[in-house]
Amino acid sequence: MTGTTSTPAGPERTTLVAALNAALRAALAEDPRTLLMGEDIGRLGGVFRVTDGLQKDFGEGRVMDTPLAESGIVGTAIGLALSGYRPVVEIQFDGFVFPAYDQIVTQLAKMHARSRGKVRLPVVIRIPYGGGIGAVEHHSESPEALFAHVAGLRVMSPATPSDAYWMLREAIRSDDPVVFLEPKRRYYEKGEVDRRPAARPGPPRARVVREGTDLTLVAYGPMVATCLNAAAVAAEEGHELEVIDLRSISPIDFDAVDRSVRRTGRLVVAHEAPVFFGAGAEIAARITERCFYHLEAPVLRVGGFHTPYPPSRLEDEYLPGLDRVLDAVDRALAA
Amino acid sequence: MTGDGVRLLAPDGTRVPHPEHSIDLSPEELRSLYRDMALARRFDAEGVTLQRQGELGLWPSLLGQEAAQVGSVRALRDDDHAFPSYREHAVALGRGMDPLALLRLFRGVDHGDWDPAEHRFHLYTLVIGSQTLHATGYALGLAKDGSESAVVAYFGDGATAQGDVSEAFNFAAVYGAPVVFFCQNNQWAISESNERQTRVPLHQRARGFGFPGVRVDGNDVLACLAVTRWALERARRGEGPTLIEAFTYRMGAHTTSDDPSRYRDAAEVESWRAKDPLLRLERLLRAEGASDDAFFAATEAAGEELAARVREGVRSMAAPGVHELFDHVYAEPHALVDEERAAFDVYRAAFVQEG
Numbered sequence: 282m283t284g285t286t287s288t289p290a291g292p293e294r295t296t297l298v299a300a301l302n303a304a305l306r307a308a309l310a311e312d313p314r315t316l317l318m319g320e321d322i323g324r325l326g327g328v329f330r331v332t333d334g335l336q337k338d339f340g341e342g343r344v345m346d347t348p349l350a351e352s353g354i355v356g357t358a359i360g361l362a363l364s365g366y367r368p369v370v371e372i373q374f375d376g377f378v379f380p381a382y383d384q385i386v387t388q389l390a391k392m393h394a395r396s397r398g399k400v401r402l403p404v405v406i407r408i409p410y411g412g413g414i415g416a417v418e419h420h421s422e423s424p425e426a427l428f429a430h431v432a433g434l435r436v437m438s439p440a441t442p443s444d445a446y447w448m449l450r451e452a453i454r455s456d457d458p459v460v461f462l463e464p465k466r467r468y469y470e471k472g473e474v475d476r477r478p479a480a481r482p483g484p485p486r487a488r489v490v491r492e493g494t495d496l497t498l499v500a501y502g503p504m505v506a507t508c509l510n511a512a513a514v515a516a517e518e519g520h521e522l523e524v525i526d527l528r529s530i531s532p533i534d535f536d537a538v539d540r541s542v543r544r545t546g547r548l549v550v551a552h553e554a555p556v557f558f559g560a561g562a563e564i565a566a567r568i569t570e571r572c573f574y575h576l577e578a579p580v581l582r583v584g585g586f587h588t589p590y591p592p593s594r595l596e597d598e599y600l601p602g603l604d605r606v607l608d609a610v611d612r613a614l615a616a
Numbered sequence: 617m618t619g620d621g622v623r624l625l626a627p628d629g630t631r632v633p634h635p636e637h638s639i640d641l642s643p644e645e646l647r648s649l650y651r652d653m654a655l656a657r658r659f660d661a662e663g664v665t666l667q668r669q670g671e672l673g674l675w676p677s678l679l680g681q682e683a684a685q686v687g688s689v690r691a692l693r694d695d696d697h698a699f700p701s702y703r704e705h706a707v708a709l710g711r712g713m714d715p716l717a718l719l720r721l722f723r724g725v726d727h728g729d730w731d732p733a734e735h736r737f738h739l740y741t742l743v744i745g746s747q748t749l750h751a752t753g754y755a756l757g758l759a760k761d762g763s764e765s766a767v768v769a770y771f772g773d774g775a776t777a778q779g780d781v782s783e784a785f786n787f788a789a790v791y792g793a794p795v796v797f798f799c800q801n802n803q804w805a806i807s808e809s810n811e812r813q814t815r816v817p818l819h820q821r822a823r824g825f826g827f828p829g830v831r832v833d834g835n836d837v838l839a840c841l842a843v844t845r846w847a848l849e850r851a852r853r854g855e856g857p858t859l860i861e862a863f864t865y866r867m868g869a870h871t872t873s874d875d876p877s878r879y880r881d882a883a884e885v886e887s888w889r890a891k892d893p894l895l896r897l898e899r900l901l902r903a904e905g906a907s908d909d910a911f912f913a914a915t916e917a918a919g920e921e922l923a924a925r926v927r928e929g930v931r932s933m934a935a936p937g938v939h940e941l942f943d944h945v946y947a948e949p950h951a952l953v954d955e956e957r958a959a960f961d962v963y964r965a966a967f968v969q970e971g
Contacts (some may be wrong), residue, residue, distance in 0.1 A: 342760060348790055353749060353783030360753020363732065366760070384780070387743045388750070395727035396739060398944040432945050432953075456947035484948075532951040 292475040298468045300442040301331045301407075303476060304449035305369065309339045315453060316361060317344045318354055319371030319407075328373055329409055329468055351381035355406065359388055362402045369453055375410040375462075376419025382427070389458045390433030401456045405449075410438075411503045411553050412600055413466035415593040422590050423554035425502075428460040429531040429563075436531040437485055438462040438502035442472035444528060448485050455484075462530075464503035485528035487537035493523035496547040496613055499538055499564060501527040504551045504601065511606040520614060530560055538564065539571050546577035547613045551606050556584040578616030583609045621819070621831030621863050624838040627891045629899020639842040643906035649690065649837050650897045650907070651915050653682035656706035657894065658919030659715055662926050663705070663722070667872040671930050672722045676703045680835070680867030683893030684800045686710060687840025688768060688862070691848055695765040697736040697758075699751035701744070703800075704770050711737040715922070716929040725933050726940075745771055745778035748797065752788045755795035755851070766794040766851035768844070774805025776821065777813045785825040785857070794851035796844060797822075797859045800834060802866035807879040819861035827857045834864030835893040865891070938964070 295303075308315045317332060323346035326333030336344035347354050351372060358368035372378045378385075385406065392400045412421030428436045435457050439445040445463070452459040490505065491512050500508040505526045512522040523541050527533060542548050548568055550561035561582035568580055583601040591599045623632050624639060641649075656678065663675040678685060681703070689710030692698060698707055708718055712735045721728035721740060732738040738754075741747035751769035758765050775781050776799060788795050801818055803810060814821075822829025828850075832843045840862055847858035865888035869876050876885075901907035942957040 348783070348786055350783045350786065352780055353787050356746065356749025356780060356783065357753035357756060357787050360750040360755070361757045362753075363738070363750060364754045364757025364761075366757050380779075383743065384746060384749065388741075388746050391727075392739070393947055394944045395729060396731070396944075397726065397729040397940070398947070399729065399731040399733075400739070401947050435946070435950070457950075532953075534951070536951075 288478070289476055291477070292473045294471055295442055295474050296469050296471050297439070297442045297445045297464070298329060298331055300446040300474050301449055301463065302333055302335070303474070304446045304453075305332060305335060306338070307476070308369070308450065308453045309335065309343060312367065314365060315343070315367045315369065317369050317371070318347050318358055320347060320349050320354075320373050322346060322371050327371060329465065331407070331463075332371065351377055351379075352384050355381040355384040355389065355404070358404050359384065359392070359402060362404050363400065367403045367453060369405040369407060372406060372408045374420045375408055375422040375424055378406075378408055378424065381406075385428070385434070385458075385460070386431050390431045393457070394433055402458050403453075403456050404458045405452045405461050406459070407461045407463060409465035409468070410462045411464050411466060412590060412596050413503065415596070417593070418590070421593075421596065423552065423585065425462055425530050425552075426554055426559050429560060433458065434531060435459045435529070436462065437529045438464060439528065440464065440467070440500075440502055440505035440526050442470070443474045444485070446474050446476060447480075447482050448528060450481070451484055462502060466503050467506065470506070487525050487527045487529070487534035489523060489537070489541065490526045491522065491524040493521035493545065495520045495522060495545060496549060496610060497523045497525060497538065497541040497545045498606070498610065499525045499527060499548065499550045500552065501530060504553060507601070507603060507606060508551055510603050511610060514603065514607060515610055520610070522610065533560070533564065535564075535567050535571065538568055542568055542572045543575045546575055548576070548580045549583060549606070549609045549613050550580065551583040551601055551609070553600055554585055555587050556582045557587045559584055578613045581609045581613050620833045621861065622839045622843055623833040623836050624842060625836045625896055625900060627835075627896050629896050629903055631900070637839065637842045637846060639838050641838070643904070646897070646901060646906055647911060649686060649841070650894065650901060651918070652686045652690070652706065652710060653837065653894050653897070654915045655919055655922055656682050656686060656709055658923050659709065659926060660705055662923040663719070664868070664872060666719070666927065666930055667722070672719065673724050674722050674871050674873060676871045677866075677868035678703050678705050680865045680888065680893070681800055681802055682706055683837035684834040684840050684862035684864045687837040688798050688844040688860070690841050691844035692768060693765070693848075695736065695763075696848065697738065697751070697754055697765065697767045699738045699747040699754070699767065699769045700740055701747065701771050701775070702740045702742050703772070704740075707770060708737055711735040713737050715926055716933075719926065719930050720933060723930060723933055725936055745775035745780040745784075747771070748775070748781050748784035749787070751795050752784045752793050755788065755793035756791055759792075759794055764852050766796065766848050768796045768798050768848070770798050770800065772805065773799065773801040773803065773810055773813055773818060774808070775799070776818050785822070785859070788857040789825045789827050792854065792856040794854070795857050796847040796851060797857060798844065799859065799861045800864055801861050802864050804866055804870070804876070804880065806870045806874060817861070819859055822859035827859065829859035829861065831861045831863055834862030835891045835896070837893055837897055
């Protein structure tokens, strides 16, 4: 898709990276106030090539290679947003966002509230996140709970190329700051993307990606594909799992989970991030409050341990894979 | 350059020639600078009083820094932008801000919710140094727009130790952003003196980032005005950022919660009292016959009038409505906030029914 902003005649099969690139290209073409900022995003096209070719086509003024300083990137993006621009910032890897965490939490998230709506900061912070790529330390983390806990931020994570395209378009369109978490181990997986305006799904809401009657399996981002595999295996054993892709982690579409759990009576939440104080804890608590008398089993969570992300030779043990998800499913079904 | 820096007006009220920076102001302009400093000082004193009376939760006094603030803000054009820290009350008044807007923050009625676009005076920033990056980004935006407006970022000596300030210097230098970094070195970051923040005079930091840094006598309103005007013109000409270190002194406590007697000598404070920014301009005005007793009496009366208006305004400020908790968290609807607002309404309604 690189190099064109024309509307395609129909759906195309493309990688998640190419879908993100197309979304950025479309946003740049559509609104001259949209800017991209980040380390190595210009001539190199980003370390994952998400911004490939964009500086060549839109210029250095709109696709800005920045100094290597994450707080500086987000802080100047806030200033650019105050002056009427719509910056889309790339943080190179999940583990490198923390120098910017102060600007994100104390400034970006709060300025709309503290100005009582007079200041809007339409800033998108794109972060490749999650593990499973055999990377070195600080390149495999899942910090979504650290952002979801902050009022004023929206947090979302696509699972498919189609969602990558449309959710990034929505994130850029939003007048709120958005932390946009990109499942880096799914970057080169392909899927169908319909970029025609009529296909626009609107703001991200949870989606039932596989219907089932026996148990609800909730995930987002890189774990959606894992959960779909788990549902396929469970089906061979006679268990029909309903798989929900949350898409948005702040807000969370609890109504969608609630509707499903009222039918299935069982819930398992899976994410790569540590289970302790993770998104799954919040979902378990809310759904237990809402659906207590519909639950046949305790809500179970599958995720990372309360340990630093391990060296890559151990990451298959740390990450919740097919077997760990199925183990939780079995325990919930047995209850 | 060390010592007091660029000086055009000595503490005794005599003019000092300077080879690079000079300024030619009419008697009316000189009187107006004095008046702004005097009103700011009176407003500030009222802030301290209102805190002591329990009307404000906190007040950071600007006493002693009137020349740095009034001189620098006077250099701004109407279309320029100021990004303050939280002690820039005289800058705020200089931009035409309603003083009560500042006091709402310190009374706890809001977090300082003025519209930055109205007076090109941005929101007070309590996280030290954060606003220097916002100012830099804003300046980049102005440059992208082809505007000739420029930006002044205000911060203190303590802020120079923050990474964000160094990052702002570097971003501004790399992109040639039209921003003036105006550091009020008031010698004390709460209880920590300059020696705990820096090993080089602060204005010298700029050289390492590739732009000029100038120290100016921060108690000399004429020098602050002249040097800031020069730096803004550089910015407008596309010559990039400038660092100004206004060498001044915080005569009062860090805030009304602070007790400076625990960390500094009265003798030091007294030595700075002799350099008072208002006194030296008063001496000049009287020596040059630009003002008489009637002017100073009228200025004092205007200060009392301002203080009375502020006092009355603070005491009659309405408490925020309870929905303010939820109303502006997001620009667009957010399901969790909506849910919590609705639940809180139900909870509160129960109390109302019980009477």
